[in-house]
Amino acid sequence: MINQRQQHPSSNEDVLKILLQAQDEEGHRLSSEEVKDNVLGMLVAGHETLTSALTSLCLLLAQHPEVLQAARAEQEQLGLTQPLTQESLKQMTYLEQVLKEVLRMAPPVVRSGSRKVLESCEFGGYLIPQGWDAFYQIQETHEDQNVYAQAQRFDPERFAPERAKNKQKVFSYIPFGGGIRECLGKEFARLEMKVFAALLIREYQWELLPGQNLERVVLPFSRPHDGLKVKFWRRESGSIIFRF
Numbered sequence: 001m002i003n004q005r006q007q008h009p010s011s012n013e014d015v016l017k018i019l020l021q022a023q024d025e026e027g028h029r030l031s032s033e034e035v036k037d038n039v040l041g042m043l044v045a046g047h048e049t050l051t052s053a054l055t056s057l058c059l060l061l062a063q064h065p066e067v068l069q070a071a072r073a074e075q076e077q078l079g080l081t082q083p084l085t086q087e088s089l090k091q092m093t094y095l096e097q098v099l100k101e102v103l104r105m106a107p108p109v110v111r112s113g114s115r116k117v118l119e120s121c122e123f124g125g126y127l128i129p130q131g132w133d134a135f136y137q138i139q140e141t142h143e144d145q146n147v148y149a150q151a152q153r154f155d156p157e158r159f160a161p162e163r164a165k166n167k168q169k170v171f172s173y174i175p176f177g178g179g180i181r182e183c184l185g186k187e188f189a190r191l192e193m194k195v196f197a198a199l200l201i202r203e204y205q206w207e208l209l210p211g212q213n214l215e216r217v218v219l220p221f222s223r224p225h226d227g228l229k230v231k232f233w234r235r236e237s238g239s240i241i242f243r244f
């Protein structure tokens with residue numbers, strides 16, 4: 001596709017077009033190899049992560065109807081037929097806690113965060129030599145009992161302001177990594193999740209189909225072993241079956 005598009009530029013306004021047209025101050029463009037790397041980066045970093053998060057959202061809400069009910073009550077309070085606006089999204093504070101808890105319990109990226117050690121240093125009594133690769137563990141961090149009581153419990157309200165106060169340690173919540181190489185798409189991903197979740201909760205009901213292996217596989221991204229088979233139906237009409 002890259003070769004084709006280079007020879008026959010398309011009128012489609014898409015990411016590939018932007019990458020093919022991008023140039024630096026001296027007019028240099030990206031090589032085909034660099035364009036390919038960037039497209040793959042977008043697909044892997046931007047698409048696979050988000051779909052993993054949305055799959056976990058559907059799974060956890062199906063398994064915790066009381067949370068779904070509370071999230072729906074919030075939507076009802078805001079007005080189910082009201083359009084989503086930046087303002088109304090900000091008011092969805094309970095939904096925000098639900099999404100935070102989904103990313104805590106089932107972070108899409110489980111164990112790939114790595115950093116190069118620039119200078120030898122000591123941490124917890126261990127010498128970490130310069131030049132080594134140090135890996136940070138997202139899942140294990142999110143299960144730290146010093147920060148998250150009953151870490152195995154799906155409990156969105158643990159992020160309610162009155163409970164979360166004083167409990168957060170720096171870097172104790174890291175679904176998007178941390179520091180200067182933190183996820184570049186973090187705010188966009190949070191927005192996508194919120195819009196998707198709000199519309200789903202407002203308009204659909206769903207249930208998990210029987211006979212599927214829900215055991216969590218974490219590589220390359222977190223997902224249930226068989227994918228997730230779900231039956232959705234519009235809250236007032238017919239049903240459709242999706243497989244994530």
Ligand code: HEM
Nearest residue numbers: 045046049050053108109176177178181182183184185189
């Ligand atoms: C729920 C969704 C997402 C999760 C959980 C997630 C998570 C992560 C994590 C853990 C990293 C590694 C950060 C580090 O090394 O400390 C990362 C990097 C990155 N993410 Fe995301 N991500 C998500 C969505 C997105 C989206 C939607 C985009 C783009 C549209 C995106 C673009 C990137 C890029 C470009 C990097 C590399 C940043 C760098 O190395 O400087 N991500 N993401």
